[in-house]
Amino acid sequence: MLVRDAMSKVILTIGPAHTLRQAAALMSARRVGAAVVFDPDTSGLGILTERDILNSVGLGQNPDQEHAHAHTTTDVVFATPSWTLEEAATAMSNGGFRHLIVLDGDGPVGIVSVRDIIRCWARTGQLVS
Template sequence: MLVRDAMSTLVLTVRSTDTLRLAARLMSRHRVGAVVALGTDEDGGERVLGILTERDVLDAVGSGLDPGAEPASAHTTTEVVCAAPAWPLERAAEAMTRGGFRHLIVLDGHRPVGIVSLRDILRCWAPSGRHHADLGG
């Protein structure tokens, strides 16, 4: 199975000047754990700056920062590993395990086309139709 088979094609984005509150509102409304942060490249076009996760928002709020005033860019992880749609899911899971993160931005060239999460991968690998009790738990 490939990343394209597991990824969510809903790619929510925030600009570097948007607030943490806006990012949190988007994630909550769409029930996702991450948004792609966009910035401007030297030609004036958009480029991926990184990823902002629910954990980043929680850490900021837990530190006493005001989510309505705090810019998303100050909490965006910019050193990210991105996946390609044609990666095998094993490669994506390996990258997540090695990097210690739960989301990968999926790029087609330089354009974000999806996000794959650990939950997406588990959903693909879990036996369908089986309940926790059936798995010996």
């Protein structure tokens, strides 16, 4: 199976000036665990995950004062729709993260998570040894 078969095509995109509370509210409303952060000043893509928000709150930082740009991962590993799920799972395992932004051409077309991969593998029986 390929990443295009597992990825979510619902992409939450936020700006770097969103507060962590705003990001969390949007992520919760859309039921997603990550947001793509687009910074028009750098034309760069980053990712903000539920873990990033949790770490900030755990450090005692105020989610109404902390902005996405300060917590965004900008050293992002991107997948393509034609990657195999094994390639995506390996990249996630090696990098220690649970989400990959999927790029096709210049822009994001989806996000694939560990949960998406497991769901696909469970449906096809690939989890059974």
